Amino acid sequence: MKGFRISPRDGYGTEIDRSTPVNFTFDGKPFQGFRGETLASALLASGVRRFGRSFKYHRPRGLFSAGPEEPSALMTLRLGARREPNTKATMIELFDGLAAQSQNRWPSLDLDLMAINQLGGPLLSAGFYYKTFMGPTQKAWMVYEHFIRRAAGLGKATHLPDPDRYERTHAYCDVLIVGGGAAGLAAARAAAATGARVILADENARMGGALLAEAATINGMAARTWAETTATDLDDMANVTVLPRTTVYGYYDDNQLGAVERVADHVAAPPDGTPRQRHWTITAKRVVLATGALERPIVFAGNDTPGIMLADAGRTYLRRFGAAPGRRVALFATHDGAYRAARDAAEAGLEVTAIIDPRPTVSDTLANLAMDAGAELVTGHAVTRAEGGKSLEKITVAPVDSLSGTTFGTGHPYHVDTLLVSGGHTPVVHLASQAGGAPVWDDDLTAFLPGTPREAWAAAGACAGHYALTACLNTGTRVGADAAADAGFAGTTPEAPSARDDLSLDEVVFLREVKAVGKKGWLGPKSFVDLQHDVTASDIHLAHREGFVAVEHLKRYTTLGMAADQGKTSNVTGLAIMADALGKDVPDVGTTRFRPPYTPVAIGALAGRNVGGHFAPVRRTPMHDWHVANGGLMLVNGPWMRPHGYLREGETLTDAYIREARQVRQSVGIADVSTLGKIDIQGPHAGELVNRMYSNGFAKLPIGKARYGLMLREDGTLYDDGTCWRLGEHHFLMTTTTANAGLVMANMEKLLSVYWTDLRVSLSSITDQWAGVSVAGPNSRTLLKSILTDVDLSDEGCPFMGVRRACFDGHDALVARLSFSGEMAYEVYVGAHHGLALWEHMVDVGKPLDLVTYGLEALGTLRIEKGHIAGPEIDGRSTADDVGLGKMISRKKAFVGSTMIDREALIAPGRLQLVGLIAKDFQPIRSGSHLVANSEMKEPAESLGHVTSYTYSPALETHIALAMLKDGRSRHGETLYATYPLRGDHGAVTVTDPVFFDKDGSRMHG
Amino acid sequence: MRIRCPHCGERDLKEFTYGGDASVSRPDHASSDTKAFEAFIHHRTNPAGRHAELWHHTAGCRQWLVVVRDTVTHDIESVEMLGPWGEEAKPRRGWR
Secondary structure, three states, X not given: OEOXXXXXXXXXXXXXXXXXXXXXXXXXXXXXXXXOOXXXXXXXXXXXXXXXXXXXXXXXXXXXXXXXXXXXXXXXXXXXXXXXXXXXXXXXXOOOOEEEEEOOOOEOOOOXXXXXXXXXXXXXXXOHHHHHHOHHHHHHHHHHHHHHHHHOOOOOOOOOOOXXXXXXXXXXXXXXXXXXXXXXXXXXXXXXXXXXXXXXXXXXXXXXHHHHHOOOEEOOEEHHHHHXXXXXXHHHOOOEEEEOOEEEEEEEHHHEEEEEEXXXXXXXXXXOOOOOEEEEEEEEEEEEEOOOEEEOOOEOEOOOOOOXXXXXXXXXXXXXXXXXXXXXXXXXXXXXXXXHHHXXXXXXXXXXXXXXXXXXXXXXXXXXXXXXXXXXXXXXXXXXXXXXXXXXXXXXXXXXXXXXXXXXXXXXXEEOOEEEEEOOEEEOOHHHHHOEOOOEEEOOOOEEEOOOEOOOEEEOHHHHOOOOHHHHHHHXXXXXXXXXXXXXXXXXXXXXXXXXXXXXXXXXXXXXXXXXXXXXXXXXXXXXXXXXXXXXXXXXXXXXXXXXXXXHHHHHHHOOOOOOOOOOOOHHHHHHHHHHHHOOOHHXXXXXXXXXXXXXXXXXXXXXXXXXXXXXXOEOOOOHHHHHHOOEEEEEEOOEEEEEEEOOOOOOHHHHHHHHHHHHHHOOEXXXXXXXXXXXXXXXXXHHHHHHHEOOOOOOOOOOEEEEEEEEOOOOOEEEEEEEEEEEOOEEEEEEOOXXXXXXXXXXXXXXHHHOOOOOOEEEEOOOOEEEEEEEOOOHHHHHHOOOEOXXXXXXXXXXXXXXXXXXXXXXXXXXXXXXXXXXEEEEEEEHHHHHHHHHHHHHHHHHHOOEEOOHHHHHHHHHHOOOOOOOOOOOOOOOOOOOOHHHOOOOOOOOOHHHOOOHHHHOOOOEXXXXXXXXXXXXXXXXXXXXXXXXXXXXXXXXXXXXXXXXXXXXXXXXXXXXXXXXXXXXXXXXXXXXXXXXEEEEEEEEOOOOOOOOOHHHHO | OEEEEOXXXXXXXXXXXXXXXXXXXXXXXXXXXXXXXXXHHHOOOOOOOEEEEEEEOOOXXXXXXXXXXXXXXXXXXXXXXXXXXXXXXXXXXXXX
């Protein structure tokens, strides 16, 4: 052995490529490992013992496991924008240039000043936050939060945008197999042979699971060779998809499962065209859960000392990566299977000092194994205490009662640098728990097994409590074949592979907690249950003494199992300690429910490509490119992109909208209104439907006329507004606001399908089919006369609110004389394909008329000057009467919301009513400001209402706004103050009528 | 969750929009019974178990469906189409 790297020998270091060294850094210092190993094994082989500091007490922590259950060896990986906190060193494949940093230490791993937290041990016990910061001391939290957050915690994420790409994909299969160990491979083999579509997913880089560290043979070859051959054979089959590095993290309804494939996490940066990770949504007819089991630690004083490691993890480092956990090793185990670790350690050339087993006697096989390993076999004993400076130096061993955990005497010391621990196994029932009933306790195995399936799954191998190799292969084969058959594939399936069993979990005793004699003292070593969240056995005892009985409460109070590892190594032990304290059996206490995800999932993987510009679909009008090419500042408006204003050189948006609005009132302006919702309504009951939808009368609307309509919600508040045009006896065109188009359509479809099934009406959304241009201003008619043909636009031919069919360049067009701006105005619609031509033609023809194109902001200015309501006023709270349109409401007919409009609260005094505001100090009035009576900004102040829409009015040459004000209509003329404390704004305003401009409407009637 | 639309076949939940409790009925349109409308708008039993719900196949055929579902297990018992084509879409011989 050189350093801590096992010299080359058969069966040890099987996965490392000793000819390809890999350079990496840890806390800035250079290290070297080999290709094929993990960051954890490379550090271990380099003699590193301290991997990080703990969450709460900042205790030095070592490497505890070799898999996804790792509670201690958490790393911040990579630098800069790719920096990723809380990765598990055990799951990181080594690559050249890898930069890892330990976490939660300051200033360095060896010297951590925050370790002073250990002295405050009793203060930081269970319920610390609740006890310290609830009730009268609540304010203290505000003061101390900053310090506490800094002292306790894990790694920090980067603030830079993620440079990598993530993908999402969907897959459908007959049989999904989760886990590629002995059971999973056997199941995949059996299912695939029937021709069923099979997906086999495993979170590791290579298939094989525990087989990769196994000494046994399968079908006459080394277990790891069988795994590799089987995986390759499966991958070659057309009906099988093998997904390595893929964690199936969640089991959802109807057999849909979520999985994350780490496509490029094992290289420094994803190669071109490759995503970093790929999220899979897998819909499977049947699922085989071959998720294996995790080893269970034992709770004793100082059990978190670096150098203490799970026994199977020790084997993994020795056999797969040729890395030695230490030189002088002891094993502390409660079942037969763990003895393999002692055997392998001796075989690899380590000195195995002692095997400590709490069982009073063990079989001759084990006794002989201990003798062959040169280890002293100490049965009926337990490790009571582990100690060491930088890492483990000494363990104390004393006689134990294996049932209660009580020890006797002060014990006997053993000087070792490594302690391998195994307290049994915990089947990985996470997915089964998500998709089934509560896990069921098995007394013989002292473990929770999968409960009754609620979805179409079956468990195989260690997940189902079958730990022995042959049992894994047999159940895997059977469950795989059954799954294929259940999915409709009844082909012949191969026989289970033959193997001979090695030692496995047998005769296990469940030693929950080793209780040392004598006073420990609060500075003495702690007995940890949850290593990641620093929850000790005494925290659980304390919670019990304070009256906690339910496991879900215990979990939240002590935070047991609530860290990033979700208590993979701690839950069962914690529950058992609680059960003991309560004098109950484990199944009577129950277990907490597992929820997705099994391991943390990056938000990026869930978002996939739906980020930045792809966050939502972008909808562009037919004139979009013209807007952009002509200074249009584009704005997301509902689902659409619309021009906010058309900026000329040197102009700000404010300059632009003031110029645009002024020019509309002086001559003529055009605006793109293609985005307004347009619903075509046809059928014998079209008129009846329209009349039911709007709160004002529509029954007598003549053909060729449009009417402004107000739509209410069923509860009587305002919902949407727009114009509705009667095109024929049984034919209407309803327009809606841009934002509500989809909702209004869906709502009418619902009413017609569910409640008004007697109405014969057909609805079509034609928003996208028609391009629309609003033409407004004194010269609008002049302009249109040279644009449209086959239509009489005179006051007689097309009066105010008239709708006419017309012709543009040989194409059908619709023109309606409507005004949102208060000017003489029209809306013109043509087929979407002709929208750009219409627009460009208007711009050309309009040049001599000084035509202006205007955007959303000017559109807003014009409507605010006229006191017309829009989205900010129709906020889901206001009624028609609130916005001054109460008189429009029909009292003669029933309509949606009609029964509810007179409810007490909707007509009570003191409601917010629409008013206009004029700034007294010639300052802008910020939207969202509150209206108060105080001339000075001070708190508290009663809010009398709020500002909904603001603009500078070119027509009035001052700053104006619309607002919702308590009893507003009776307050015209009053002076109030618009206050916005966050920005320091506080300005005097005069309350006015909301119609600021052209009150008699003479301009729009022409 | 997946819903078997009688018109489009089995589809992912993402294509549908929830439309509320299907067991409440809208009072007669001409009715001015405030209590009845209050019940229609606000009163829900919110059962743990069997529940008839309205779902809109928004990103599909746009039909409104009645989905009878168990709110505890999410098991779907039946899916029926509403509206003018509801009768025609009822499962019949030869229909998958």
